[in-house]
Amino acid sequence: MGAYVAGDAAAFRVIFExxxxxxxxxxxxxxxxxxEANDLxxxxxxxxxxxxxDFDPTQKxxxxxxxxxxxxxxxxxxxxxxxxxxxxxxxxxxxxxxAALGAAQVDARRTLARVLAExxxxxxxxxxxxxxxxxxFPEVAQVVGASVSAVKVRAHRGYVRLRQALGDDAxxxxxxxxxxxxxxxxxxxx
Amino acid sequence: xxxxxxRRGFLAGRVPAGPAVDAHLKSCxxxxxxxxxxxxxxRQLAEAVLPEAGAxxxxxxxxxxxxxxxxxxxxxxxxATPVRSAALVGVAVALGLSQLLLHRRxxxxxxxxxxxxxxxxxxVLALVAGSLRLLKGASAxxxxxxxxxxxxxxxxxxxxxxxLLMPLGTSSPKWLAAWGSPGACFSxxxxxxxxxxxLYWLFERRDDVPRAVLISAxxxxxxxxxxxxxxxxxxxxxxxxxLGHATIGxxxxxxxxxxxxxxxxxx
Numbered sequence: 114m115g116a117y118v119a120g121d122a123a124a125f126r127v128i129f130e131x132x133x134x135x136x137x138x139x140x141x142x143x144x145x146x147x148x149e150a151n152d153l154x155x156x157x158x159x160x161x162x163x164x165x166x167d168f169d170p171t172q173k174x175x176x177x178x179x180x181x182x183x184x185x186x187x188x189x190x191x192x193x194x195x196x197x198x199x200x201x202x203x204x205x206x207x208x209x210x211x212a213a214l215g216a217a218q219v220d221a222r223r224t225l226a227r228v229l230a231e232x233x234x235x236x237x238x239x240x241x242x243x244x245x246x247x248x249x250f251p252e253v254a255q256v257v258g259a260s261v262s263a264v265k266v267r268a269h270r271g272y273v274r275l276r277q278a279l280g281d282d283a284x285x286x287x288x289x290x291x292x293x294x295x296x297x298x299x300x301x302x303x
Numbered sequence: 304x305x306x307x308x309x310r311r312g313f314l315a316g317r318v319p320a321g322p323a324v325d326a327h328l329k330s331c332x333x334x335x336x337x338x339x340x341x342x343x344x345x346r347q348l349a350e351a352v353l354p355e356a357g358a359x360x361x362x363x364x365x366x367x368x369x370x371x372x373x374x375x376x377x378x379x380x381x382x383a384t385p386v387r388s389a390a391l392v393g394v395a396v397a398l399g400l401s402q403l404l405l406h407r408r409x410x411x412x413x414x415x416x417x418x419x420x421x422x423x424x425x426x427v428l429a430l431v432a433g434s435l436r437l438l439k440g441a442s443a444x445x446x447x448x449x450x451x452x453x454x455x456x457x458x459x460x461x462x463x464x465x466x467l468l469m470p471l472g473t474s475s476p477k478w479l480a481a482w483g484s485p486g487a488c489f490s491x492x493x494x495x496x497x498x499x500x501x502l503y504w505l506f507e508r509r510d511d512v513p514r515a516v517l518i519s520a521x522x523x524x525x526x527x528x529x530x531x532x533x534x535x536x537x538x539x540x541x542x543x544x545x546l547g548h549a550t551i552g553x554x555x556x557x558x559x560x561x562x563x564x565x566x567x568x569x570x
């Protein structure tokens with residue numbers, strides 16, 4: 114970003130290639146239409162360009178980009194007057210990788226999506242930014258405008274609610290080792 | 304060890320373990336819950352993380368947008384936020400000074416100068432804080448954006464509060480009794496503050512501006528109008544101050560709020 118602010122136009126493409134896939138994933142998690150997700154990402158990069166003089170080169174770019182994107186997404190939903198629901202469920206319709214999941218895993222994802230949607234927004238936001246968007250807690254704190262400890266407390270409260278809602282008998286996704294063993298078994302039975 | 308490493312462990316398809324993990328779990332307020340009951344939550348959250356989505360030919364559209372950023376407005380809104388805020392507040396101060404130098408109120412020499420400057424300083428400080436917040440726009444943290452509605456109400460109430468707490472005028476019965484003509488002051492202030500509103504529009508980076516932000520902008524225009532009217536209008540009648548001065552921000556907020564209802568963006 115520093116190079117872009119200094120006038121290196123090619124650096125913008127590098128920034129785009131690094132962050133556009135992450136932002137699209139974040140948008141698609143709660144939007145049903147790919148075009149609308151694209152539009153929000155497009156707006157994010159336009160605002161990034163307009164606000165380039167505000168970027169502090171001593172700070173990380175990722176939380177700054179996500180702040181712009183999440184503000185746009187929040188405004189989008191405010192204008193649409195609906196809250197995102199069944200987010201992960203909806204995503205399965207547009208993401209081919211999800212189609213390959215087993216029925217139990219799809220059920221688990223749906224259950225998680227449902228209980229996530231029922232969390233208070235400040236807790237859900239923190240968990241989604243950390244888990245699904247890959248921001249570290251100090252970066253999440255920067256995006257939401259709270260201290261790192263406050264963000265961790267929100268995450269903890271959200272985790273407690275999620276685990277209670279999921280229950281102790283929630284279906285467990287297989288671990289890598291179990292999945293590999295399962296694949297070997299299936300391969301052997303063919 | 305950080306929470307992010309715990310997450311990466313789950314994403315790699317395993318339950319993170321080892322002395323470093325144990326040490327982290329003893330001190331971390333959030334991660335232990337991920338490991339309870341066979342790490343069901345950590346595993347399910349990891350399972351729900353989707354692969355990154357391909358951007359396709361989106362860059363061409365972004366590039367087109369960026370190339371279209373030419374002209375005066377593009378240059379102005381690309382300025383750093385402190386610069387744009389200083390310019391916006393500078394316009395308000397210049398309007399106030401122009402009244403003080405050219406159209407000063409008749410009783411200016413009669414009333415408390417310290418009170419006038421304290422009141423002006425309060426209004427200018429509100430303008431500085433408000434314009435910084437307003438012009439940071441979408442790069443302000445989510446919490447600040449969520450509180451924008453509350454901030455707008457504060458800016459709208461400030462002129463009325465000042466009128467109630469710092470009645471600024473002479474004890475002369477002539478001015479105390481003067482109802483004056485609030486409509487004339489209202490029109491005078493609302494029109495004179497137009498450059499402030501215009502400059503805000505030139506500085507605003509968002510195409511779709513949230514309504515609460517536009518209401519804040521209107522309220523700040525009202526504060527700028529009160530700054531210039533206190534230098535110009537001699538009335539200290541509370542009714543006049545509330546109806547003729549404090550309502551300017553409300554009027555501008557209504558106008559800008561209505562503008563936000565009209566379709567602005569088409570791609």
